[in-house]
Amino acid sequence: MKANKEKKLKDAGWKIGSTNEFLELTPEESAYIEMKLALCNSLKEKRIKKRISQVAFAKKIASSQSRVAKMEAGDPSVSIDLIMKSLLTLGISKKELAQVISTSK
Amino acid sequence: MKANKEKKLKDAGWKIGSTNEFLELTPEESAYIEMKLALCNSLKEKRIKKRISQVAFAKKIASSQSRVAKMEAGDPSVSIDLIMKSLLTLGISKKELAQVISTSK
DNA sequence: AGACAATATGTCATATATGACATATACTAT
DNA sequence: ATAGTATATGTCATATATGACATATTGTCT
Numbered sequence: 001m002k003a004n005k006e007k008k009l010k011d012a013g014w015k016i017g018s019t020n021e022f023l024e025l026t027p028e029e030s031a032y033i034e035m036k037l038a039l040c041n042s043l044k045e046k047r048i049k050k051r052i053s054q055v056a057f058a059k060k061i062a063s064s065q066s067r068v069a070k071m072e073a074g075d076p077s078v079s080i081d082l083i084m085k086s087l088l089t090l091g092i093s094k095k096e097l098a099q100v101i102s103t104s105k
Numbered sequence: 106m107k108a109n110k111e112k113k114l115k116d117a118g119w120k121i122g123s124t125n126e127f128l129e130l131t132p133e134e135s136a137y138i139e140m141k142l143a144l145c146n147s148l149k150e151k152r153i154k155k156r157i158s159q160v161a162f163a164k165k166i167a168s169s170q171s172r173v174a175k176m177e178a179g180d181p182s183v184s185i186d187l188i189m190k191s192l193l194t195l196g197i198s199k200k201e202l203a204q205v206i207s208t209s210k
Numbered sequence: 211a212g213a214c215a216a217t218a219t220g221t222c223a224t225a226t227a228t229g230a231c232a233t234a235t236a237c238t239a240t
Numbered sequence: 241a242t243a244g245t246a247t248a249t250g251t252c253a254t255a256t257a258t259g260a261c262a263t264a265t266t267g268t269c270t
Contacts, residue, residue, distance in 0.1 A: 028193035035189070035199070054217060064259050069218055079227090079257060081185045084140070088133035094140065094207045102203035159247060169229050174248055184227060184257090 031104075037074045038104030039083045044072040046090045061089050136209075142179045143209030144188045149177040151195045166194050 025033070047057050047068075054068040061068075063082075071078045071086060087097065130138070152162050152173075159173040166173075168187075176183045176191060192202065 028190070031193050031199065032190055035202075053215085055215095058259090062259085064261080065217075066219075066261080067257095067259065069216095073218075075219095077257065079184055079186050080189060082257080084185060085133070085137055088136050094136065094209060097140075098203035098207035101206065102199045104199060158245085160245095163229090167229085169231080170247075171231080171249075172227095172229065178248075180249095182227060187227080 034104045035101055036080055036083070038100050039080065039087065040072055040074040040078075042092070042096075042100045043083060043087055043090070046087065046092060047072075050090065057086075057090075061086050139209045140206055141185055141188070143205050144185065144192065145177055145179040145183075147197070147201075147205045148188060148192055148195070151192065151197060152177070155195065162191075162195075166191050 054065045058068045159170045163170045163173045
């Protein structure tokens, strides 16, 4: 699967940037992944800024530390649904959310 | 206002109890649902504007007509992931996407 | 160093999303 | 009205996401 391919490249030290011809991703696929990663990064930023541990935050969203870690790492197994719910729980506004999406690259 | 929103949710298949669970939604939950419905509406708009049938569009995204219908109806069974991928396939830009999210209500 | 907290990684049983299919309903034509 | 086309609705087997758990790794102290 391509998501795994992406993860492997990432693990191997490849920077997932604006375009990656090795992945043979369509523009839509690229945009989707970039958006998702931007949301993940935003999540991590917001949690750290609030000085909440992954364990504490996991409790807030009725999840587990490991899943929070995977969210923040952009693991392919996590859905945008969960990331968005998490961001909203952290108090992100629609405007901020929109900003994250529109500026994702 | 509230009644209108409730009807919208009910029409979309969201379970609303007789004790008016709608009023018990947290702001995060409300924001999440509103965003999702806004994305669904945008999807329908964009498809119709392009004059593509649900069948034809389903083929484009490797899905089925019934799932497209459910997406556009805001059925609770569809993920934001799928809606976003669909929107991107329809050629939505990150800016437009951001606009949909920030203006959702 | 060693202890301790935070985070990362891997696995697994269950819950949920998915495409496919059947069928119903709505909408246009002729 | 009838036929044809588009969309809605319901169900189901399978695929995928999920929380939980164990364990590993990292970081931060003294």
